[in-house]
Amino acid sequence: MTCNQTELFELLHTKKQDRLLETLRGLSASEQEAMTKELQSVNFPFMERASEKNGKTYDIAPIDIFTADRADAECETLTQIGLSAIHANKVGAVLLCGGQGTRLGFPHSKGMFDMGLTRPIYIFELHFAYLLKIASMAKNFFPVFIMTSIYNDAEIREFLALHDYFGYDKNAVYFYTQNMAHATDFDGNLLLESPESLVKAPDGNGGWFTALADAGLLPLAHRLGLEWFNVVSLDNVLQRTVDPVFVGATIREQKICGAKVIRKATPDERIGLICQNHGKPAVIEYFELDKLLANENISIEGIDYGVILNYLFHINEMERTLTEKPLPVHKAKKKIPYWDGETYVKPTTENGYKYEMLATDLVDYMASCLPFEVRREAEFAPVKNKTGVDSVESAREMLQKAGITL
Ligand code: UTP
Numbered sequence: 001m002t003c004n005q006t007e008l009f010e011l012l013h014t015k016k017q018d019r020l021l022e023t024l025r026g027l028s029a030s031e032q033e034a035m036t037k038e039l040q041s042v043n044f045p046f047m048e049r050a051s052e053k054n055g056k057t058y059d060i061a062p063i064d065i066f067t068a069d070r071a072d073a074e075c076e077t078l079t080q081i082g083l084s085a086i087h088a089n090k091v092g093a094v095l096l097c098g099g100q101g102t103r104l105g106f107p108h109s110k111g112m113f114d115m116g117l118t119r120p121i122y123i124f125e126l127h128f129a130y131l132l133k134i135a136s137m138a139k140n141f142f143p144v145f146i147m148t149s150i151y152n153d154a155e156i157r158e159f160l161a162l163h164d165y166f167g168y169d170k171n172a173v174y175f176y177t178q179n180m181a182h183a184t185d186f187d188g189n190l191l192l193e194s195p196e197s198l199v200k201a202p203d204g205n206g207g208w209f210t211a212l213a214d215a216g217l218l219p220l221a222h223r224l225g226l227e228w229f230n231v232v233s234l235d236n237v238l239q240r241t242v243d244p245v246f247v248g249a250t251i252r253e254q255k256i257c258g259a260k261v262i263r264k265a266t267p268d269e270r271i272g273l274i275c276q277n278h279g280k281p282a283v284i285e286y287f288e289l290d291k292l293l294a295n296e297n298i299s300i301e302g303i304d305y306g307v308i309l310n311y312l313f314h315i316n317e318m319e320r321t322l323t324e325k326p327l328p329v330h331k332a333k334k335k336i337p338y339w340d341g342e343t344y345v346k347p348t349t350e351n352g353y354k355y356e357m358l359a360t361d362l363v364d365y366m367a368s369c370l371p372f373e374v375r376r377e378a379e380f381a382p383v384k385n386k387t388g389v390d391s392v393e394s395a396r397e398m399l400q401k402a403g404i405t406l
Contacts, residue, residue, distance in 0.1 A: 046181055060298060065261065066372045082251070145176065178203060184355075186353065253370050256366055257362075265376070273304075281363055308374070381394070
């Protein structure tokens, strides 16, 4: 957006940012100049996507699951198919490291969090140990893309270099930074970071493909011969990325997308449910569920599996979706520190929205998807909180049960 100050003020008025206009008028000339520049970067159309009615209608049915028992029974064949694709450099990993980990309250990338009790063992280290194992089985250091944010890019690069990429070939590791979106209070007022700037946050893990394309990495991916991206969250410390059995099953079943899934532990577990909607693969997010269940015509009987943010996407299909309609934007309620015109406030309860796209929404764009069941105790230990559910405590316990000395 480029416009002069008068146009900008008019735009702000149209976008119902009168409170900000008031603050702006009270600023010094140099602050006003800096803030004007900042305001010109606000992507209002992106934020407005969050209020759009997405017109989604529901005709939900269960989807066939590729069960863990079946994967066990066919393990050898599937492993061979997977390893040969990995050996041929057809699969690249994408580690989603752009999150801010607000619930954990750790002031660095979660990858730098030390899970150890008697020795240091970092979350990045756990990821790279598995990647290294597969690279050695496949006799190929396949590409690993690391999506960072402007807040943690430098520290992640530094940390991995310091630890020599935990033994992985550094020439096969590519970094890129995700895009940002401005944050607001619950009434849609943009929040100030300082008299000269606004609060911004990463635009959600769904931004991984656009940011990768914006960073110019798609031509590189094609040059390297990649056909698949295996996109995973960083905060699952039992994450198996580029798992040959999963890769093999998705290829053998001729799907254009694969999703690792687990059986729901309890009916109210906060996990996105995989199903079919209008005969196509879909994920119903837990925040959609309440609204959905209030509609008596919708039943989720037989829909018992949830996604764990480990997806295989065919690159050609991803490129096609980029030109199709953009991903929906969600408003995520968060505790967002801000400058109130006098002091910097650190709220103790949620006070506003961050605007985010979700990787999970991509499944709805895919013509086919293989829901691939994995065993929770072997592959799902998310670190979201310090204590309690999905916490450092629970993940440590699961790592120990999986035989890892901490
Ligand atoms: P979460 O959605 O749980 O967010 O991320 P978070 O930032 O880790 O934690 P909270 O919600 O602030 O407490 C799931 C995965 O998606 C990545 C995270 O790094 C994590 O691997 N992520 C999240 C991004 O890469 N970018 C984002 O904008 C958000």
